[in-house]
Amino acid sequence: MVFQIKVMTTEEFWALLPTLDPDKQYELIEGELTEMAASKKINSFLAASLVRFVGNHVTTHDLGYVFGADGGYNISSLNAYIPDVSFISKKRSPQFPTGNDLMPDLAIEVISDSETSRSINRKTENYLRAGTLQVWNVYPEDKLIEIWRLQDADKMSIQVFTVDMTLTAEDILPGFTLVLAELFPKE
Numbered sequence: 230m231v232f233q234i235k236v237m238t239t240e241e242f243w244a245l246l247p248t249l250d251p252d253k254q255y256e257l258i259e260g261e262l263t264e265m266a267a268s269k270k271i272n273s274f275l276a277a278s279l280v281r282f283v284g285n286h287v288t289t290h291d292l293g294y295v296f297g298a299d300g301g302y303n304i305s306s307l308n309a310y311i312p313d314v315s316f317i318s319k320k321r322s323p324q325f326p327t328g329n330d331l332m333p334d335l336a337i338e339v340i341s342d343s344e345t346s347r348s349i350n351r352k353t354e355n356y357l358r359a360g361t362l363q364v365w366n367v368y369p370e371d372k373l374i375e376i377w378r379l380q381d382a383d384k385m386s387i388q389v390f391t392v393d394m395t396l397t398a399e400d401i402l403p404g405f406t407l408v409l410a411e412l413f414p415k416e
Contacts, residue, residue: 314337
């Protein structure tokens with residue numbers, strides 16, 4: 230017996246999403262509706278802090294728009310991701326962005342224990358190949374942030390910032406600095 234799984238498009242995903250349990254978060258991964266694991270308190274804390282830090286800087290300098298984990302993006306016809314934090318610059322969207330097709334300049338994912346390195350890398354590459362300029366993968370347990378960029382069609386660059394460093398992202402957030410010791414809670 231052969232079982233066939235129905236592949237869902239992003240259009241079908243966004244239509245279905247309002248009918249699903251509002252206390253759960255979903256993404257579309259390779260055409261499959263995927264329930265995301267519940268966040269630990271630390272993940273939620275870091276995402277909220279990053280919305281605040283990035284949002285304050287973006288607002289102060291009138292750079293664009295910052296979104297929390299409620300706004301999503303069509304990465305391809307079979308992938309729709311909802312990052313923990315995202316930023317769209319006014320350079321890319323002078324008017325407030327609507328819809329799901331404009332890629333963010335920055336996508337920030339706070340990584341859960343349940344995610345595999347393979348799935349994280351695939352998702353990161355998909356963001357970048359779809360037009361996102363930077364992806365920040367935040368690792369709560371390791372107290373570090375990886376900044377991923379697409380150098381050319383085949384090459385990704387990764388810059389690692391540890392808790393004792395200051396993160397900068399001049400190319401997309403001019404003047405932004407974040408002392409990671411102030412982001413990660415002290416033990």
